[in-house]
Amino acid sequence: MSRGLFITLEGIEGAGKSSNLSHVQDLLARTGRDVIVTREPGGTALGERIRELLLHSRDVDISADTETLLIFAARADHLQKLVSPALAQGKSVVCDRFTDATFAYQGGGRRVAHKRIATLETWVQGELRPDLTLLFDVAAKIGLERAGNRSSPDRFEREDREFFERVRQAYLEAARREPARIRVIDASANPAEVRSQVDRVMEDFLRGVD
Ligand SMILES: Nc1ncnc2c1ncn2[C@@H]1O[C@H](COP(=O)(O)OP(=O)(O)O)[C@@H](O)[C@H]1O
Numbered sequence: 637m638s639r640g641l642f643i644t645l646e647g648i649e650g651a652g653k654s655s656n657l658s659h660v661q662d663l664l665a666r667t668g669r670d671v672i673v674t675r676e677p678g679g680t681a682l683g684e685r686i687r688e689l690l691l692h693s694r695d696v697d698i699s700a701d702t703e704t705l706l707i708f709a710a711r712a713d714h715l716q717k718l719v720s721p722a723l724a725q726g727k728s729v730v731c732d733r734f735t736d737a738t739f740a741y742q743g744g745g746r747r748v749a750h751k752r753i754a755t756l757e758t759w760v761q762g763e764l765r766p767d768l769t770l771l772f773d774v775a776a777k778i779g780l781e782r783a784g785n786r787s788s789p790d791r792f793e794r795e796d797r798e799f800f801e802r803v804r805q806a807y808l809e810a811a812r813r814e815p816a817r818i819r820v821i822d823a824s825a826n827p828a829e830v831r832s833q834v835d836r837v838m839e840d841f842l843r844g845v846d
């Protein structure tokens with residue numbers, strides 16, 4: 637049996653990842669694939685507990701290095717227990733954020749050295765990389781306005797606009813380095829237009845693998 641497809645959705649807060657997750661799932665399911673949808677940090681019982689620490693710790697200070705290590709600890713658990721077994725069984729996995737987010741947030745946003753993150757990436761993932769990454773790209777101002785409508789901001793959402801502009805630029809640099817894997821979606825468009833861009837990228841990608 638061949639390994640399932642591993643597809644990740646990336647972008648700053650409010651870009652439209654969660655809004656498009658089930659659509660990507662549907663497009664894959666229509667090709668007859670078994671599909672699992674998950675998210676990072678999280679996806680497992682332990683991963684979700686680490687997510688709680690990362691997103692909602694108000695009373696403790698978490699340094700950039702500690703944050704990066706916690707994210708990779710959650711990732712190791714997620715890969716071992718959920719993602720890798722599913723892929724090995726031929727199931728496809730759609731994940732809301734993955735390691736590109738670590739390079740963008742902890743690397744671009746918090747200025748953790750790229751090389752350190754790359755070391756952890758190899759340790760935790762070995763050779764595993766997403767087959768396709770949809771990067772929902774939007775200006776920080778727009779993303780934050782959209783996310784601002786959410787009830788209470790998490791630890792990241794409390795960062796300022798400059799932080800998210802650095803995150804956005806780090807994502808775009810990654811897309812320039814790996815244009816075949818990371819496909820940029822103009823997420824400033826209206827929801828229907830964003831969805832049709834997703835359709836086009838997915839069609840193109842699936843043509844290449846089928
Ligand atoms: N293209 C769009 N135009 C306007 N609003 C959008 C668009 N995409 C998503 N939204 C809205 O913006 C908010 C954040 O979207 P969401 O998909 O949760 O973003 P993310 O998961 O990337 O943080 C939601 O209220 C959603 O309905």
Ligand SMILES: [Mg+2]
Nearest residue numbers: 653654655732
């Ligand atoms: Mg989301």
